[in-house]
Amino acid sequence: MAEAITLREREIRFGGVRYGFAVGHGPTSLSALTHRLAGLDADRFVIVADAGLTEDQIGEIARCAGETAATTVLSVPADEKTKSLGAVDSLAEQLIPTGVTRRSVVMALGGGLVGNMAGLLSALVFRGLRLVHVPTTLLAMSDSVLSLKQAVNSSVGKNHLGTFHAPVFVWNHLDFLRTLPADEVRSALCEMIKNVLGIVPDRYAEVAARLRADAEYTPEDIAFFIDLCVDAKSAVMCEDAHERGDALVLEYGHTIGHAAELLTGGELRHGYAIGLGMLAAARIARELGLLSAADEAAHRELLVLNGAPTVLPAGVDPEEVLRTVALDNKRGYVRGTAGSRDLILLEGLGKPHRPGGALITQVPEAVVRLGIESITSEVA
Incomplete structure (x- = not known):
């Protein structure tokens, strides 16, 4: 070092x-x-x-x-x-x-x-x-x-x-x-990418300039990434230590991501799962008229620069992912609605969608399915 x-x-x-x-x-x-x-x-x-x-x-x-x-x-x-x-x-x-x-x-x-x-x-x-x-x-x-x-x-x-x-x-x-294997580094940086997309989009350009698909980083690079994550998480958790208000944005990508991770028995690395969950969430937000095509593309750009996967592993059934999403641990922040799923979405980079003041958006199941299907192939 x-x-x-x-x-x-x-x-x-x-x-x-x-x-x-x-x-x-x-x-x-x-x-x-x-x-x-x-x-x-x-x-x-x-x-x-x-x-x-x-x-x-x-x-x-x-x-x-x-x-x-x-x-x-x-x-x-x-x-x-x-x-x-x-x-x-x-x-x-x-x-x-x-x-x-x-x-x-x-x-x-x-x-x-x-x-x-x-x-x-x-x-x-x-x-x-x-x-x-x-x-x-x-x-x-x-x-x-x-x-x-x-x-x-x-x-x-x-x-x-x-x-x-x-x-x-x-x-x-x-x-x-x-x-540490390169895949572990890339997986970790997917969570850092989440912080950029959801909290500190002003850091987008400098992060994009540092990311490398081969995961060959200097100690200074690693310290930079860690500091960025500390800054981002502190910004939303300073008054929300239990992550029930503004800090819920830290769960961005986790609803669908956790479902995919669980269904693979952990074979899909956590960070990779969250990256895929963010891609699905971005497609859902675009379908709902919340995100622009450019903002959706910005998600994919950082993940590709990081060398992270952009499609689910072969054999993961989108319908199983959808059913598993129903068991997500963020249920109950808002009153449930039949035929919908609770997700955290963005309405712009660094701008969580807040229907009724909460960070939880109730999304029709059909739209959630569409988002999941968007990460089953490279065709966006």
Whole structure:
């Protein structure tokens, strides 16, 4: 990693919640993490680690924690199929006998999936242990840790079971990204693209100039992308920490995207699914007279520059996607209407549609179907 980015720290503010957010690499980052952990005065650290990480990667963070207090490592598969209450209960059965107390700290070491499981675990044990996020993927660094939401899947849908629980701080150690597959980088940047389209369209040109289909980025590029996501999410969450008002725009593309992701059993990467969901939402908004052809094209342009897919994987049935959309966890923000589905739409880049003041638009099922069908082939 280039020495230009050694350690940067800033504060995240979501409503009345504040927590530290550091981005760094190399020995400076690790020694600073050790110092920060020591300041927590914890009697034990329990690291919930992605089982796919190497022993060296887990060992680095375990050594930082172990210099301060007794440390236990629990591993969990980063698999969408294991993101369940049963898996959280299994972690709790391993965690509680270690001797944790209310002074102990849970550390989430992995991507967004592991972060959610560890986050929910920390929220539930003793009705709330302290949480530290050490994300190891770009998607987690730029998106999932920038939220208070901690949730797992039910047997019928994504993120149905959860609560809000803030970390005490987030430590982004960029060295973890050295071996990240290109597809993981592209997937993460789809969420960043969502922030550009929905919140900060004034950053469109500079993002378009930086995006590369080969996903070969410098540390400075990665820091730029992370900073942009922090700025965008802070703009809508500063007075909406629970993401029920203005911050609902962060769910743009997620209704159809989550359905596609669920139907593939997680084989379709989360960010890619959200990118496809945004393309479908843009087509729906255009059909409803909300978006111009140019704004719809702007969605596709950024995704193509990013090297992300623009059609659903073969074998995904549009009718199954439509049926799964009916189980989306955003239902109920507005009174339901028979034959319609609740979506978040734009009426211009950076301009969420607000019928009746809410960010939820009730869309006739036939129009939702049309949007889904628009991402089943390259013909737009």
